[in-house]
């Protein structure tokens with residue numbers, strides 16, 4: 315009997331786990347759960363005898379992949395797979411997949427939740443501002459970026475996007491204005507919402523040069539990865555500009571310094587919660603389970619992200 319492990323430090327909603335179980339039961343697979351683990355040793359032990367593993371932001375590094383002696387597939391129930399050592403997966407003949415698009419709306423909604431919170435001064439009762447009529451720049455027009463655009467139009471915002479990997483026509487078809495140089499996105503838009511993955515090229519790439527160009531009332535919204543921000547430059551921009559605001563789904567490493575010096579100008583979630591809705595858990599979790607069954611039963615390797 316094939317064994318599927320759900321290893322989630324940040325658990326899925328129960329309704330999603332129940333849905334995953336229905337899929338694995340129907341396929342005749344056994345489902346095992348490792349939730350809220352705090353020790354990597356627990357993951358190493360749990361992965362030892364399973365054929366497949368579903369993870370979220372859980373770290374599937376070379377030790378974990380080597381420990382999965384029977385492991386054939388690991389599915390990241392979500393978009394970003396910077397937590398999987400892809401080379402190690404390939405080396406061990408393990409297929410790595412993600413579930414693109416499944417949790418995107420939840421992330422986009424959180425971006426707006428944070429923007430409204432900040433525009434209304436953390437709901438402290440003082441006069442705030444509105445999103446209507448403001449320019450928002452979407453940095454990377456993928457699945458989340460597209461939802462951000464849709465919601466932004468609902469708020470009456472003027473929507474721009476920069477993404478050299480997406481055809482101009484496809485972006486314009488959504489009514490979004492295309493910016494062809496990244497600097498122009500930052501110099502044009504008061505709000506910039508980040509949707510780039512964390513890669514060797516993007517890490518530390520959101521720097522002083524870009525942030526210092528933003529117009530008055532600059533608000534950077536990061537529901538992507540904290541690693542894409544150059545934190546040294548972020549602190550410099552905070553120090554130089556009284557109007558700068560930073561909203562991030564997960565605390566930056568320099569959180570203590572920002573909290574001490576720039577009170578009221580930031581909001582950080584203590585743990586990444588962009589995709590933490592029942593709907594996103596169900597969408598991504600069930601997609602992951604179906605991808606595993608389709609892989610074993612039909613050899614389907616759609617959504618494979620390693621070579």
Ligand code: 3PG
Pocket residue numbers: 324370371372391392393394395417538586587588589590
């Ligand atoms: C993703 O890459 O899908 C999001 O960052 C969500 O991550 P999570 O599953 O850890 O909440």
